[in-house]
Amino acid sequence: MAVFTSQAGSKIWQRRDRNAQLLVWAGWMAGIMVFMYCWQQISRATTWVFVMDAPRIADDILTRALPPRWSYMEQLWWPVWDTINIATIGTAISIIIAVPIAFLAASNTTPSKYFIRPVALFIIVGSRSINSIIWALLLVTIIGPGVLAGTIAIALRSIGFVAKLLYEAIEEIDRNQIEAITATGASRWQEIAYGIVPQIMPTFAGISVFRWDINIRESTVLGYVGAGGIGMQLQASMNVLAWPQVALILLVILVAVVISEWVSAKVRGAII
Amino acid sequence: MLRLENFTKRYLTGDLAVNNVTLEIPTGQVVALIGPSGAGKSTLIRCINRLVEPTSGAAILDDINLTVLGSSALRKARRHMGMIFQEYALVERLSVMENVLSGRLGYVGFWRSWFRKFPQSDIDEAFRLMERVGIADMADKRADALSGGQRQRVGIARALIQNPKLLLVDEPTASLDPKTARQIMRLITELCAERGLAAIVNIHDVALAQMYVERVIGLRTGEVVFDGPPEDLTPEVLTDIYGEEDWEATIEEVEENGEEIAEAVA
Amino acid sequence: MSESAAAPRVWKKPPFIENPALRWGLIIGFTVYFILAFASMDINWIRVYEGLDRGLKFVLSFMKPDFISRGGAIFEGIVESLVMTVAATVVGLIMSVPIGLGAARNISVLPVYLLCRGIITVSRSLNEIIVALFMVAIFGFGPFAGFIALAFASIGFLAKLLAEEIEGAEKSQAEAVRATGASWMQWINYGIQPQFMPRLIGLSMYRLDSNFRHSSVVGLVGAGGIGATLNTAFDRYEFDTASAIILTIIIIVMALEYSSSLIRARLQ
Numbered sequence: 048m049a050v051f052t053s054q055a056g057s058k059i060w061q062r063r064d065r066n067a068q069l070l071v072w073a074g075w076m077a078g079i080m081v082f083m084y085c086w087q088q089i090s091r092a093t094t095w096v097f098v099m100d101a102p103r104i105a106d107d108i109l110t111r112a113l114p115p116r117w118s119y120m121e122q123l124w125w126p127v128w129d130t131i132n133i134a135t136i137g138t139a140i141s142i143i144i145a146v147p148i149a150f151l152a153a154s155n156t157t158p159s160k161y162f163i164r165p166v167a168l169f170i171i172v173g174s175r176s177i178n179s180i181i182w183a184l185l186l187v188t189i190i191g192p193g194v195l196a197g198t199i200a201i202a203l204r205s206i207g208f209v210a211k212l213l214y215e216a217i218e219e220i221d222r223n224q225i226e227a228i229t230a231t232g233a234s235r236w237q238e239i240a241y242g243i244v245p246q247i248m249p250t251f252a253g254i255s256v257f258r259w260d261i262n263i264r265e266s267t268v269l270g271y272v273g274a275g276g277i278g279m280q281l282q283a284s285m286n287v288l289a290w291p292q293v294a295l296i297l298l299v300i301l302v303a304v305v306i307s308e309w310v311s312a313k314v315r316g317a318i319i
Numbered sequence: 320m321l322r323l324e325n326f327t328k329r330y331l332t333g334d335l336a337v338n339n340v341t342l343e344i345p346t347g348q349v350v351a352l353i354g355p356s357g358a359g360k361s362t363l364i365r366c367i368n369r370l371v372e373p374t375s376g377a378a379i380l381d382d383i384n385l386t387v388l389g390s391s392a393l394r395k396a397r398r399h400m401g402m403i404f405q406e407y408a409l410v411e412r413l414s415v416m417e418n419v420l421s422g423r424l425g426y427v428g429f430w431r432s433w434f435r436k437f438p439q440s441d442i443d444e445a446f447r448l449m450e451r452v453g454i455a456d457m458a459d460k461r462a463d464a465l466s467g468g469q470r471q472r473v474g475i476a477r478a479l480i481q482n483p484k485l486l487l488v489d490e491p492t493a494s495l496d497p498k499t500a501r502q503i504m505r506l507i508t509e510l511c512a513e514r515g516l517a518a519i520v521n522i523h524d525v526a527l528a529q530m531y532v533e534r535v536i537g538l539r540t541g542e543v544v545f546d547g548p549p550e551d552l553t554p555e556v557l558t559d560i561y562g563e564e565d566w567e568a569t570i571e572e573v574e575e576n577g578e579e580i581a582e583a584v585a
Numbered sequence: 586m587s588e589s590a591a592a593p594r595v596w597k598k599p600p601f602i603e604n605p606a607l608r609w610g611l612i613i614g615f616t617v618y619f620i621l622a623f624a625s626m627d628i629n630w631i632r633v634y635e636g637l638d639r640g641l642k643f644v645l646s647f648m649k650p651d652f653i654s655r656g657g658a659i660f661e662g663i664v665e666s667l668v669m670t671v672a673a674t675v676v677g678l679i680m681s682v683p684i685g686l687g688a689a690r691n692i693s694v695l696p697v698y699l700l701c702r703g704i705i706t707v708s709r710s711l712n713e714i715i716v717a718l719f720m721v722a723i724f725g726f727g728p729f730a731g732f733i734a735l736a737f738a739s740i741g742f743l744a745k746l747l748a749e750e751i752e753g754a755e756k757s758q759a760e761a762v763r764a765t766g767a768s769w770m771q772w773i774n775y776g777i778q779p780q781f782m783p784r785l786i787g788l789s790m791y792r793l794d795s796n797f798r799h800s801s802v803v804g805l806v807g808a809g810g811i812g813a814t815l816n817t818a819f820d821r822y823e824f825d826t827a828s829a830i831i832l833t834i835i836i837i838v839m840a841l842e843y844s845s846s847l848i849r850a851r852l853q
Contacts (some may be wrong), residue, residue, distance in 0.1 A: 135622065185827070
């Protein structure tokens with residue numbers, strides 16, 4: 048914001064003074080250049096003939112896909128059950144592992160700031176950086192295809208997520224309440240049980256349900272790399288171009304995700 | 320019973336919060352600690368139970384020097400010092416009963432406290448205290464559902480169930496309205512009299528302090544500048560503690576409040 | 586209260602769920618579910634046992650990641666992932682603004698609201714891999730398909746949070762601007778935009794690093810980026826190359842997260 052006096056003597060108001068304005072323009076220029084470069088890179092790797100043809104292909108797929116092949120549903124119940132199990136058990140395992148890690152990572156509960164805390168933080172970052180499908184890919188290579196690989200993949204990815212949000216919650220708690228517990232002569236563990244646990248409980252439950260909801264979505268694709276669940280049927284159907292089956296699978300996924308989101312919202316609403 | 324000898328706290332920033340305080344409090348005496356904000360009142364009482372580590376000097380409670388205790392001995396010693404806080408410091412999401420029982424944490428083991436299996440004697444005592452402080456039927460209410468005055472009563476019950484010899488009370492009335500503030504102060508002093516407890520009460524409201532305590536200690540920039548009965552708090556003394564201000568008004572207000580209480584009691 | 590002094594009063598922590606039928610129903614329901622779920626997992630323990638050896642080899646290869654022997658492919662893949670990330674975030678951000686405005690109940694009309702909410706739901710429900718699969722089918726292999734898939738996922742995420750932000754915006758500010766006789770566009774620009782702008786920028790920074798994470802996997806289905814290289818490495822059991830790729834991803838994600846947290850802190 049800047050106010051000048053012009054030569055004529057009247058006051059001129061501008062939103063930014065000249066330097067600030069130049070900086071803003073420079074920022075926009077740089078941003079646009081980066082974007083243009085990216086675009087050019089993508090464009091170079093693209094066969095534009097295919098892209099031009101896309102509306103026709105999309106239309107073609109759509110006509111073939113509809114109506115969905117409803118009878119295929121009877122073969123989908125089992126994969127749907129597996130998918131839900133992968134998400135639920137995976138989330139449960141991740142919670143069990145994430146809780147101690149969160150306490151080790153939170154600066155106010157960690158037993159050692161300089162040794163254990165960085166290790167815990169590294170576990171969190173490592174787990175969060177790797178998408179669950181990459182974990183699944185890795186686990187399928189190691190322990191073979193199937194539901195177990197998917198479950199562990201979901202668990203590994205979720206540990207970082209749950210632990211990160213939880214340790215942030217632990218760091219943000221009200222210290223007065225802990226001080227009061229300390230003043231009664233409580234031990235370190237009692238301080239955690241009475242001062243910290245009640246405070247983080249709602250956040251913890253919210254995080255867990257939220258992650259479960261995300262995991263339902265993620266577990267729908269793990270089958271693509273052989274880690275169990277409905278993704279396997281999706282891949283198989285797409286490989287043989289059975290579009291009506293694909294349509295049904297997508298519909299099932301959509302319904303499952305909407306239901307899980309609804310459940311998660313309800314539970315979170317009930318807790319808070 | 321409690322003796323402070325050359326008690327000093329210097330923060331890492333170099334600020335001297337408590338400066339060479341020496342004083343003695345006999346059993347059953349309620350002492351008000353007054354002084355402007357930043358005078359070190361809060362730090363002083365937190366140094367006694369070592370929520371804040373004192374830098375030097377000694378705090379001797381019944382022949383035990385608190386400043387040299389190891390962590391487990393310190394926890395044992397803390398059981399004998401009940402603390403009441405300014406913002407109540409209740410565990411908001413626990414029930415009233417759990418908050419009161421948390422005063423027994425120093426006496427029961429971890430797993431007992433984790434499963435909330437306190438000895439029956441503790442539970443009886445908790446019910447007795449809740450009745451005494453006036454929150455009899457609220458055992459299963461959550462602490463965050465209570466009003467300020469009720470919360471402070473829970474805080475008092477939590478401190479008393481420790482079966483302390485000494486109460487450390489940090490601005491018990493600062494978050495309360497004037498009427499509730501007087502009720503709470505009266506409750507604290509009554510309970511101290513009943514149980515023969517010594518207490519150090521931090522309080523910024525001089526008028527309230529004068530009404531209820533038998534001894535006042537004035538603190539300024541960490542040093543004791545006054546120690547005597549409340550009657551001796553003349554405007555000159557208050558100016559010495561707080562700096563220049565019109566003290567006549569405050570003291571008149573005390574008298575009015577006194578009448579109001581007399582009416583309320585009658 | 587007098588009788589309480591005589592007989593000891595018991596106290597038990599009140600249960601979390603008060604209705605006993607519901608409480609036991611949930612406990613039993615969950616127990617049965619978990620038993621069934623575990624029973625149906627059908628784990629081939631022999632295969633798992635055999636795999637432990639390979640798992641160990643993989644963990645060990647983290648000690649000596651091999652950045653060199655496939656260095657070219659890794660570098661190209663990472664650059665392509667970054668390129669897709671930036672392009673998809675920018676496009677997603679631009680597209681999410683009108684959709685987010687449309688999906689905010691307090692400033693939008695019902696048909697537009699329903700349409701925009703529908704787009705958001707579909708975009709959020711379908712994992713980016715599934716979207717990428719379709720984009721590959723439609724646009725052919727390559728980063729363009731991945732870019733579209735990521736942009737589509739970003740739209741759902743950003744538009745939903747944007748809409749929530751607008752719905753939670755302070756009414757009085759918006760009303761005051763409207764009272765001056767401002768047009769709809771002016772009203773949005775002066776009354777609504779200043780309220781959501783900082784959060785929108787914060788969210789798109791956050792989206793930048795999650796897009797990068799996702800861009801590393803869309804390659805698995807042929808939609809460009811580092812994923813394809815990673816997939817090849819796993820297929821050939823080249824764990825040292827795979828660990829090099831994973832470490833690279835972790836480092837870039839950390840860097841992005843750190844810089845986005847700096848930018849968000851400055852915006853607040």
